[in-house]
Amino acid sequence: MANDPIHQFQITRLVPIEIGGLDLSFTNSSLFMVATVAAAAGFLFLTTANRGLIPSRLQSVSEMSYEFVAAMLRDGAGSQGMRFFPMVFSLFMFVLVANLIGMFPYFFTITSHLIVTFALAMLVVGTVVVYGFWKHGLHFLNLFVPSGVPGILMPLVVMIEVISFLSRPISLSVRLFANMLAGHITLKVFAGFVVSLGSMGALGIGGAILPLAMTVALTGLEFLVAFLQAYVFAVLTCMYLNDALHPGH
Amino acid sequence: MEGDGSESLKARSQRLDSELLARRKVEPGEGGNREAAKGYALAVKLSSEFIAGVIVGALLGYVFDRFLGTSPWGLIVFLILGFCAGVLNILRSTGAVAQSNPAGWSRTSGRGDDDRK
Numbered sequence: 236m237a238n239d240p241i242h243q244f245q246i247t248r249l250v251p252i253e254i255g256g257l258d259l260s261f262t263n264s265s266l267f268m269v270a271t272v273a274a275a276a277g278f279l280f281l282t283t284a285n286r287g288l289i290p291s292r293l294q295s296v297s298e299m300s301y302e303f304v305a306a307m308l309r310d311g312a313g314s315q316g317m318r319f320f321p322m323v324f325s326l327f328m329f330v331l332v333a334n335l336i337g338m339f340p341y342f343f344t345i346t347s348h349l350i351v352t353f354a355l356a357m358l359v360v361g362t363v364v365v366y367g368f369w370k371h372g373l374h375f376l377n378l379f380v381p382s383g384v385p386g387i388l389m390p391l392v393v394m395i396e397v398i399s400f401l402s403r404p405i406s407l408s409v410r411l412f413a414n415m416l417a418g419h420i421t422l423k424v425f426a427g428f429v430v431s432l433g434s435m436g437a438l439g440i441g442g443a444i445l446p447l448a449m450t451v452a453l454t455g456l457e458f459l460v461a462f463l464q465a466y467v468f469a470v471l472t473c474m475y476l477n478d479a480l481h482p483g484h
Numbered sequence: 485m486e487g488d489g490s491e492s493l494k495a496r497s498q499r500l501d502s503e504l505l506a507r508r509k510v511e512p513g514e515g516g517n518r519e520a521a522k523g524y525a526l527a528v529k530l531s532s533e534f535i536a537g538v539i540v541g542a543l544l545g546y547v548f549d550r551f552l553g554t555s556p557w558g559l560i561v562f563l564i565l566g567f568c569a570g571v572l573n574i575l576r577s578t579g580a581v582a583q584s585n586p587a588g589w590s591r592t593s594g595r596g597d598d599d600r601k
Contacts, residue, residue: 391565398540398562398569399576406536406573414528463525 240423244347244416264351267336267343275332300328304469311473312480319476322362326355327469334415334461338454346464347415352408359472360404367479378482407471414464418457425450533577534570541566 250261279300282293290298304324308316330346337344345351367375379396380389428446432439545562549555575581 394565395568395572398537398544398566399572401544402533402536402540402566402569402573405539406532409536410528410532413532417528460525467529 240420240427243343243419243423246348263343264345264348267333267345268351271329271333271336271345274336275328278332279328300324307466307469308473308476311470312477315480316473316476319362323469323472323476326359326472327465330355330411330468331462331465334465335458337415337419338457338461344415344419346411347419349408349412352411353404355411355468356404356408359407359475363475363479366476367482370479371482375479375482378478403471403475407468411464411468414460418453418460422450422453422457425453529577530574533573537568537570537573538563538566541569 246262246264248260248262249266252259252261278293279297282291282297286294301324304327305317305320308320308323312319333344333346336342337346364375367378379393379400381392381396384392425446429443429450432443432446435442541562541564542559544566545559548558548562552558572581
């Protein structure tokens with residue numbers, strides 16, 4: 236059981252709640268979502284509570300994260316995109332803090348569940364579709380009609396464009412989910428080698444140094460991936476929002 | 485005196501350049517590692533783009549068949565279209581194909597800002 240690399244992703248019910256036949260239990264996943272929101276909001280609130288003109292170290296971390304996301308959004312969706320700043324910033328902080336919290340041993344990684352990342356991706360694409368139709372009406376559908384295509388090929392191209400658009404939430408969610416899942420399984424497998432080799436006597440302990448070194452290196456890589464995936468998620472959100480703002484692009 | 489100072493500055497900056505260059509050459513291991521990490525990220529990115537296209541195609545085909553009873557033709561056609569969409573996704577995300585530019589929209593219309601790249 237201790238060596239089972241999948242065990243860390245198991246959902247357990249902490250407070251069983253059932254309403255109308257629906258299982259709405261408060262699980263360990265829910266607990267860590269609450270923890271993620273509390274950590275992100277608490278950090279931002281506390282570090283900016285007694286803000287000064289000359290920022291303290293933690294305050295400048297908050298300001299840097301703000302400026303980082305703001306610059307990303309301005310690059311990706313133009314200055315009109317800034318109206319989506321609260322959403323993009325919340326998404327970025329949520330994914331980043333969730334990934335980083337998952338790096339603690341024995342902690343649950345909520346972004347390693349496809350349904351969580353898929354819900355986040357659907358939120359993004361839902362926003363794009365709703366805002367696109369609200370702002371541009373049926374002109375939003377021009378997104379699927381490239382110019383300069385011969386009439387005969389048009390239905391085929393439109394079909395491919397529609398499928399390409401529908402695949403966005405899937406690729407967005409699968410990318411985050413796969414990275415976190417694969418990373419945590421790899422870590423666990425290599426860490427498991429350390430234990431199983433270590434129990435094989437003196438030679439085994441000597442051999443266990445290799446997977447131990449690998450585990451240390453992978454932990455570093457995982458921190459990089461945790462940050463990178465939050466960044467990629469936010470960048471793609473900006474790109475998709477750009478489509479909603481300017482379907483002409 | 486002053487010329488001497490700038491001479492030594494130039495000499496020092498040249499020495500720094502050559503030392504930095506040498507150090508960069510000495511650390512191919514780290515660079516290779518970073519390359520590997522970048523390649524891994526790219527692999528996950530591109531494969532997710534492609535797989536997403538195929539999955540959506542298959543799903544659409546399945547639903548199409550389910551409601552119109554055209555099994556298995558909807559699945560076949562939409563799988564192929566999904567494959568095309570996956571390839572298009574990959575080409576888009578690598579920048580080999582530009583984002584679509586819809587008919588009736590000029591390159592600049594509907595875009596109120598010019599600070600985008």
